[in-house]
Amino acid sequence: MRKIGGFDVLEDFLRLVVSSNNLFITTWNLYSWKYLDEVLNIGKFFPVHITVQKFTTSEIKECILSGYKQDEIKFTEDVELEKENLIDVIKYPFPIKPLKKSINIPFFKINYHIFKARLFKKKVTTEDIIFEKINHLSKGNPGVARVLWQKSLEYPTIKPSKIKDLGINVELDYNDSFILSIILSMKSVKKEELAEIAGLEYQIDEILFGLLKWELISIEDDYCSIKPEALGSIVEFLKKLRMVW
Amino acid sequence: MADNNTTNSAINGTINNIIQLPTIDTGIILNAIIILLIAYVLIRIVTFAITSFSEKVGVNRITIKLFMPLLKFSIYGIALYHIFIGILNISFFQSFVFSGFLGAAIGFGLQDLVADLVGGMVIILEKPYQVGDKIYMGEYYGEVTDIGIRATKIFTPDANLVSAPNNMIFTRAVASASAGTAEMMVVIDLYIDSDSDTVLAMKILREAAMTSKYVFVSKKSPLTILLKDYPFYRRLQAKAYVNDLRYQFVFESDVTKRAWDEFSKQGIKAAKVNILDIGDKGK
Numbered sequence: 001m002r003k004i005g006g007f008d009v010l011e012d013f014l015r016l017v018v019s020s021n022n023l024f025i026t027t028w029n030l031y032s033w034k035y036l037d038e039v040l041n042i043g044k045f046f047p048v049h050i051t052v053q054k055f056t057t058s059e060i061k062e063c064i065l066s067g068y069k070q071d072e073i074k075f076t077e078d079v080e081l082e083k084e085n086l087i088d089v090i091k092y093p094f095p096i097k098p099l100k101k102s103i104n105i106p107f108f109k110i111n112y113h114i115f116k117a118r119l120f121k122k123k124v125t126t127e128d129i130i131f132e133k134i135n136h137l138s139k140g141n142p143g144v145a146r147v148l149w150q151k152s153l154e155y156p157t158i159k160p161s162k163i164k165d166l167g168i169n170v171e172l173d174y175n176d177s178f179i180l181s182i183i184l185s186m187k188s189v190k191k192e193e194l195a196e197i198a199g200l201e202y203q204i205d206e207i208l209f210g211l212l213k214w215e216l217i218s219i220e221d222d223y224c225s226i227k228p229e230a231l232g233s234i235v236e237f238l239k240k241l242r243m244v245w
Numbered sequence: 246m247a248d249n250n251t252t253n254s255a256i257n258g259t260i261n262n263i264i265q266l267p268t269i270d271t272g273i274i275l276n277a278i279i280i281l282l283i284a285y286v287l288i289r290i291v292t293f294a295i296t297s298f299s300e301k302v303g304v305n306r307i308t309i310k311l312f313m314p315l316l317k318f319s320i321y322g323i324a325l326y327h328i329f330i331g332i333l334n335i336s337f338f339q340s341f342v343f344s345g346f347l348g349a350a351i352g353f354g355l356q357d358l359v360a361d362l363v364g365g366m367v368i369i370l371e372k373p374y375q376v377g378d379k380i381y382m383g384e385y386y387g388e389v390t391d392i393g394i395r396a397t398k399i400f401t402p403d404a405n406l407v408s409a410p411n412n413m414i415f416t417r418a419v420a421s422a423s424a425g426t427a428e429m430m431v432v433i434d435l436y437i438d439s440d441s442d443t444v445l446a447m448k449i450l451r452e453a454a455m456t457s458k459y460v461f462v463s464k465k466s467p468l469t470i471l472l473k474d475y476p477f478y479r480r481l482q483a484k485a486y487v488n489d490l491r492y493q494f495v496f497e498s499d500v501t502k503r504a505w506d507e508f509s510k511q512g513i514k515a516a517k518v519n520i521l522d523i524g525d526k527g528k
Contacts, residue, residue: 006452039462199503239303240303241303242461242488
């Protein structure tokens with residue numbers, strides 16, 4: 001746990017690893033590993049590292065469709081797809097603090113799946129667009145991709161417009177962001193543990209309320225975890241703040 | 246003799262042609278003012294846009310802000326070029342000669358302004374610091390918010406905006422704590438009693454630093470804990486990097502507070518005040 005004295009169990013385990021003749025195979029959350037490797041140099045205790053690579057679009061497609069019969073799922077082209085452009089203009093709210101208002105500034109957003117298809121002069125099918133979108137949002141994570149799929153599927157039909165991009169248009173203060181980074185790194189963490197990490201001066205309930213409001217986390221049986229569909233956006237956001245490396 | 250006279254008059258004629266400046270009327274002055282005004286407004290817009298955008302991209306803001314002074318000088322440069330070449334119709338060679346005369350004339354009257362201008366160019370080319378860095382310049386310390394034509398603006402920790410003339414670069418040593426990066430080393434000193442468990446204290450300080458929400462650790466930015474023994478106390482020193490230089494002081498405070506909370510739980514005491522009994526020698 002990320003607090004003073006919170007690494008004692010891990011240090012005991014690392015001592016056991018170096019003093020034992022047994023073979024240890026461990027799995028780590030990517031963000032925990034990166035943090036612990038920098039601060040405790042745990043990499044040197046495990047001579048062989050295997051990083052699970054990001055899935056490609058075709059691998060994600062294969063993984064998801066393996067649970068269905070051929071032609072069981074209907075990929076339906078909806079209105080948005082026909083109109084889909086290479087570059088979309090999206091409005092980004094820009095807060096003007098003295099006026100306590102925000103104005104919408106137009107930004108250009110590239111639709112990568114269309115861009116890729118045009119670059120390689122490939123004929124784009126609805127199926128391709130759906131899996132490109134899922135892959136882009138899940139950042140190649142098969143678990144997240146599966147959740148996105150399930151949330152977008154209206155069995156037996158799936159439409160590109162149903163796959164929602166959450167974006168990271170949220171307002172979180174530094175403490176909220178820190179707690180979010182802890183939840184991300186620990187995958188599933190008890191509320192009491194988060195309270196210990198946050199310290200006495202911060203109300204963990206207030207922080208969690210904010211994170212729930214932005215639909216970034218879910219709490220089940222007092223255990224907090226990241227919402228899979230928000231994973232990509234959260235990582236992007238926390239990397240900007242250098243809270244995950 | 247006649248040949249010499251002819252040559253001299255030819256040379257004089259050529260020089261006159263070169264340095265002959267156009268008549269400056271009200272229209273030309275007005276045009277020049279309008280161009281300078283446009284350049285000024287453009288710079289304000291560009292500065293606002295770059296600052297707003299860079300603040301949105303988190304710690305990468307320093308890289309983006311790097312272009313701000315360069316853009317400013319370029320816009321003013323283009324504006325001046327346009328005034329000389331486009332409006333005054335001075336040839337490149339004439340403007341070169343003219344700028345030499347102008348420089349010499351200004352140099353006598355406005356030495357400091359010219360020195361500031363040259364200082365600004367040196368800052369842009371040599372990059373002893375850049376917008377976003379935390380620097381010591383003379384008696385000032387703070388974050389560089391702007392590098393202008395005349396002065397560098399420094400935002401101090403007590404929220405003062407200091408305009409330090411650019412020519413200070415020639416006369417004062419400048420220390421940049423971050424040197425173009427967002428992370429910055431912070432040195433935290435804690436003084437403990439000599440009888441306290443030093444090993445435990447060092448472990449606590451290390452963990453207080455590495456678990457701080459503001460810390461940044463990498464192979465290039467390691468966390469170091471040092472111990473120094475003094476006659477009546479021991480100094481623990483943490484050298485750790487803060488992830489964004491704007492959090493320098495809260496990082497220091499966070500580590501200090503949490504370390505002392507744990508010290509008091511573990512019975513590690515602060516250094517005592519010792520009074521030396523030196524007898525009559527002190528009288």
